[in-house]
Amino acid sequence: MIPESVNSVGNLLTVPINGNQSETVYSRSECSYTNLSERFKHEADFTRQFAHIYAVRLDKMRNIILKKAHKKWGADVKVRKLFELAEEESRKCVVIGTLFKHQVLKPSILKEISEENLSSTNLNNSVQLYSLGKNISWPHSHQEPWYVDDTDELILEDELQRIRLIGKLDVHSVVTGVVCAVFGHEEGDGKFIVDDYCWAGLSERISRPLETNEERFVVFLSGLDLANSGDILLPLQLLVDWIGGFLGGTEEQEHQAHVVRVIIAGNSIRGCADHKVPELLNSYKTCDKDTTSVETIKLLDDFIVQLTKSVDVDLMPGEFDPASHMMPQQPLHYCMFPQASLYKTFHGVTNPYECEIGGRRILGTSGQPIDDIAKFSKTSDPLNMLQNTLEWAHLAPTCPDTLSTYPYHKEDPFVISEYPDIYFAGNQPEYQTKLYEGPGGERIRLVCIPAFSKTHSCVVVNLNTLECYPMNFGTYNPTEGELRYLRK
């Protein structure tokens, strides 16, 4: 029964008299930490248009892609801008630009307003809002809204012009906002035949030596959804006790002492939107509605404070948390966590979040970019989408098209200019992971963190080896038949 490597399994099933060996107290491992999320702290400037973000994105990524293009198609390949294509007279060349995906089903505020004026002039506001949501149709196989259609077209834009893309590049595998280089030729009447394409890919290899060879772990969890799921309380308490060194035998506890950080990737308070009919602003109702959130936040505070007593906790906001909704989301405010904020070990961080722990670069989001890509492409596997965003070198290409963001004009904070060692996305339906190996031997651990409310699982990543495994918490309850038998 007892595996060879674990000798202590039964040692707590003994009588605790004289010379008890089990009262060992282990010290929490320490690890260097740098928060690299400064670029996600935005200046709230809404005085500009969103077009600038595409301009700075293309400008920033052009140089990266240029290197990749020369590497792929040879140093002597001609790189042209769109307005220079006419001079090429259908000879092969490379064009670098931003993809735009023309989708018939994509929700458009202009379309909605025009339909609204036609159909429902006399309806009151609430009815209008409700009906607008139902005008959008999508296949039954998708629970989430899905805006993909076979008529979708790809268009490449550079600073001045746009051109339709036809050929090898699959329209359903990409989304609006991706910067890429296409190799091919123009075929008149505004079409460009694509023979090959290339993404920005990983940045050049960066040497990030590990600080020690001692084992250290980071625990990821997301989607606690405390407002809606009461049945996760015991599993969550077990998780907290497990990390805190209460549960398990002495070896288990020694192992847990090497957990240096817990990253909570969003949707801790709420995991899904309220499906109520949208309420008009009303002083009384908003008051009542907030009470559940307040209680939930207090509950979250109760759990987090247990963790912060012995380990660092990074709390990221999620799509449905009471934080700013636009990407990048700003940290949940400390005043919401009166207990946990007393501890140095509690960190409210942004979403997306980037940091370096013990020499390992960690980057990730609470999952909105991945969810948004899923709505506008036929890539159904979250892990593939996560890998795609890494190859596109962009955290959230659909910002600002279909994912709300701030109108950046000096920089695009979502560009992945230095590849991370651990790249995660929170609030995914199931646990998935992959060790992505780049062309230069880069090893990147991709992790889809499952929603804790659905799977009762967290993810443990070994910082040294980048090994990764999920940990499930729960109870083994007898079935109905067994219960009936027991009652007899």
Next chain:
Amino acid sequence: MGTMNSDAYKMFLQNIEEYVLDEEQIVTYKWLSKNFDIHVNTAKQLLYSFASENKDKVHLTYLICGLLKNGIGGSVKIVREEDVNKIKSEFKRITSEHVYSVQKAKILSDLNILYTVDVKRDTEKDDVKQISSIKCDYPVLRPLEEVAILKRKTQSAAVDTNEKKWPVTKKPNISSTSKGTEDKKQIQEASVSKTVTACNGENNTNKKEQKKGGIAAMFAAQNTKIKQPNDSIKSKTTEAKKPKLENGISAFFSRQVEKPLKTVPKNDSGVSSQSDSQDSPKKMEIDSENTADSNTEVVKDKKLKNRKNSNENSNTEIVQDKKLKNRKDSNENSNTEVVKDKKLENRKDSNEKSNALKKPKNIKQKVSEKKVGRGKTKKASIDEEVPSAKKRKRIVVFSDSEDSEDDGNKEEEEDEGVCYSPAPQPQEPDSDDDVIPPTPDASMKKGRKRIRKLVDKTYMGEDGYMLTRKEYVFESCTESEAEEEKEKENKSKDDSEQTKIEKVSSNVDTKEPPAKKNTKESSKNDTKEPPSKKKKVSPQITKQASIMNFFKKK
């Protein structure tokens, strides 16, 4: 902690036995660790020892940790003792196995209740620290200075919201005073409605007549005040200014009687209004009635003085005085007598405004919140408590919520204040008896006023702040907004004027102009009120309007 000797061991076992077998509780290792201040691992062992000694009496749950057979990670599970072997077969490798809980009950149909066991006891003993097997060698607690910095950010944000909200509250206060005047007007109208309308003449139209009646009542009160003026010229001047403001902003005052009182004392500096409004809510409840009473009285006194002093200065003033006189005469001989008495009293009591306030009837009539003297307001608050249960109720409502205040309280207060407003403590009793029938009219007016308050958009626009609850209420009444803005301007002007007047109590001329303004404002308010009521009738429309406003603001 530490190594356990056999005595302590036996003692622990006895304790566990007591809890499990006698009290039939579920005992988890965590609870044991907390309760007896022992290491969690020792607690697990104690539970095991106890269970093995009482195998027939108790049932166990185990906690099993390990790697699953399917090779995709680990698992931590709580299982009943019957299922231990079954669950073990699912694990490839078990890393931990220990007793989780001991209980007498044989069947725990849902093991999730084990969570509630620990949580309940956690809340009972917050200060107990569990003894974990992992400790942090580095300091974990944030220095207090850092916590303060983190919270400072929040405070600054909160301050902003408060500032935004306060202006609204101020307005309501003003409205409450105006309501009080209206109420008084209504009461007087029953007897002297015609005279009142004639007096108001310039501003008053047919619609305005009712309101004007209220204004007339104010004037009447002023006349009484004029008789009284000796006591506090300053107070009268301030009151006169206030009443004017109240008339114009009557709707606002009617809604928030309490706030106006506070604002009035603060009126010396318009800026202070916010701070006053903040303080006011609590005080307002108690003081609103008293202050209102005192204010109205003061206002009347001031008006009376002003009128007496500057009857010749402005026709309007003369008209008002005449009206007041007419009203008094028409109302009852007793009233005129009362007025005289009041004047005398006021003169005598000018220093002792509190005494006048103490008189319940006088207080009610005088309650006109608009003019609440600063000093008087405090005294008035005491008096108000004495008056009638009705007034108290009203006051309470105001303090609790602006909305509630807006409707009934403001109107009532206004009525009282207007009728009794200045000096006429003696009058109040008489007038109250007479007045009682007309009060329903006042209530009607009050409803309108409330609506107005709800509608006020102007606060939003002027302040430039985001919407708050109170603001929303105001927003609902679109038409009233413009009025409110005007009122605010007038108030600010009035405040400055009042302060000046106080300084220059002798200057009658200065006093008169504000009164004119007030009457005009009141008339405007009256006309605007009806639309606001309509808006209230259709909640959806009002809501929509508020949303639109929100977008516009952004």
